[in-house]
Amino acid sequence: MFTMEIDITNIILIIAFIIIVIYLIYDSYARKPRKRVQVVRELLVCTSCKFTVEKDFEPGDFIGMIKGKCPSCGSNLKVKAIYAVEKK
């Protein structure tokens, strides 16, 4: 039969071991980057009055594409940028 001598050194070693394990588990979770959910938006700018509006991207759209009319002056709205932003 194995007998374990419980002395102060063993107790310190066991406590140190538990602390290290807890730290390693915490560290591995903390290091994991959180998954970012992104949405793709497009920036539309009026060709005459510079009115701007941001909308959701639609497949097939590209920068420079004329997309709709300006609500304030009736001129063409042009896609100035397409970009991904983090979902709030």
Added chain:
Amino acid sequence: MFLLLITGLNQKIQLKIWILDIRMKLNTIQNILEEDKAKVRAILRNLGVNVPDAILGRVIDFFTIEPVDVEPTDIIKRMDHLLRTTETSVRGIIEGALPSIGRYERSLIESSLSIISALNIVYKVIRHYLITGERENNFILIMQLEYLMPQIMRIVQTYHEALESFTQGRPVGDGAGPLVVYNILEKSEVKSRKVIDDTSIIEAHYKGRRLILVKAEGPGSNVGHPGAVISKIIDELKGGVDLVITIDAALKLEGEETGSIAEGVGAAIGDPGPEKIAIERATSKYSIPLRAMIIKMDLKEAITTMRKEIYEACERTLSYIDKILEENTPPNATVIIAGIGNTMGIPG
């Protein structure tokens, strides 16, 4: 414990744990690959291909053998020849299966297939080393694989996410260079336009200078041949160019901010060699100053939908270009500005 150590059983247990972990990750890669293949199959079917697997099978396993490098004479010429042959061959396979497809759709299919091809290679190589390591009980090989797997999984996930951008034609981070050139184009007085070698050449007047803007022809997924085109322009003008500026996306170091801008000297272009050397040779032949601007991002940001920070950096780059033009060229100077990268979603 002593028994485990002298029999080497601890190492065997460790080896089995690693093999199990690698196999689980390999299964994840396989699932991602199958999911992406199904996505592209559906797109091909929508475009009228009855047997999409025939194209998938041919393009996915398509390979290019590197040119002989123990004899480096004319290696650039040989490499350029092989790269162009690869490009035309893959394009030929797609056009053969989809004869009535437009250039824009064809370019998106080409890029989507190359993403699947990359994922397929990663899957097959990992599987090869796993089977070899397991068969030979190669502790070192399996250990290396185990420690590389997190990095490999990140790359696989990046390619998987990139597929969505490429199938929908969204601008990607790598399009920063073409976007800057497009923005300059929007503010300039355009004199002429032509397309050579899938690359747009636009002559324009901007801030009292004659600009020759070079970028891949958009808005399809295309990188063009900016090096060869710049070399041709310089030769046609018999060296009558005051400055060449290349703008490209560059991989940032960990800790650096996405969208940070840096300027320097040299050809900012990340091709295997032929395009970069063409720019260096042409500019050094006529002693034309060669300036570079880079917009920093990581691999994921470079091949997935352009992030807002990168778009904003492209806007800021314009003021850097203005400063370089004012400081380095007199009025009426001729300047070549090349936007290097994939022009998907960016016209011109």
